[in-house]
Amino acid sequence: METPKTPTAIEHRIREGLSRLDSVLRSEDWVRARAAGLNPTQHAILEYLAGRAEGATVRDVAFQLGVSQPTATESIAALERKSLVVKHASTVDRRTVDVCLTEAGSAALMAGDGVPDVLTQATGTLSDGDKEHLLITLVTMIKRLQDAGAIPIQRMCVSCRHFRPYAYADTAKPHHCAFVNAAFGQRDIRIECRDHSTADPSLQAATWGVFHKG
Template sequence: MSRERVDGILASLLRLSRAVDGTLREGAAAVGLTPAQAETLRFAARTRPDMATVGQLARVLGVRHATAVGIVEPLVERGVLERRPHPYDGRRRVLALTPSGRRLLARLERVAAELRRELEGLDRTSLERLELGLGALVDTLRRSGLLVVAAPCAGCAHFRPNAAPGTKAPHRCALIERYLSEAESRMLCPEHTPAA
């Protein structure tokens, strides 16, 4: 592909990222949050409880641990986020939404709905091409370490599906060396490593 075409795609991506960032920033500000705080609430809501640590949050946000702590603290003080004991490791704590955090997140998600409507307005072929192209770009950025994408277990190199058939936790993760229920394996994990 010619350099001009690549430059054109890059310019479109930058414009898009500014537009999406602006919309999300506005939505977050409307409920008194910074974009990073809004992302932290989404992280706490969607990440599997045993993976929702501040360390993983730092990876997902692409910031240092101390910065992630600085993002979390005001949310804890505001009563929308709390630290809970880790379900399997007594030395660690995980992040979880409080009931008022869940209500705040629901308000935030209405902003994302606006972006969803714009996407739904595209024809099917454009959507499929976009999905393919963006998927490839996300994959490249993830492989080069510029992006951490939390994803369910399916397709992860560490996933051993149906390792204990007929049990309540039939799947196994070779990374954390633990059996997982069907529901757990469907939740988002920031350690997801695409199988080659």
């Protein structure tokens, strides 16, 4: 069959490309999970809880991972039996419980550290400019998905109340983080920050407007 002269829509081809990357990530997730004696969902729960000292509700875990609440509940119960997570009453709502990572859970995550990360290796071959462009493109796509309600708010700079985009004229380090009181550049924008503090919707909108325009 001849290659069609008119290709499919560019959005479709981008989706195809992302699906290829996703297949690599899923394969590596299986290997990491097996190294820890877990399945991918259980391993993903541990990764989500890492750095969240306050823990997370079962509902939050399910929403973040894109699984049903019964699936999250079953997976958390299995992790609890292995002493990899622990539950305690929520400090915000006593009617709910928070799930927290234990020291054994942190150790289990480290078991997969030796798995070859081929996507990171591939990204390492890109130029500095291409890496920065790819990072900002990913941030933009995640922001669009958040706005559509497809994924929860991520712990990114652009949704954090500490982020001050383009606070400086310095093109190398134009942004400011009020949490650490320091300037930083585009290539240092974070998608997952443990010190993230979600800004209110109006501040998020204003921050994004400045960041995206810049």
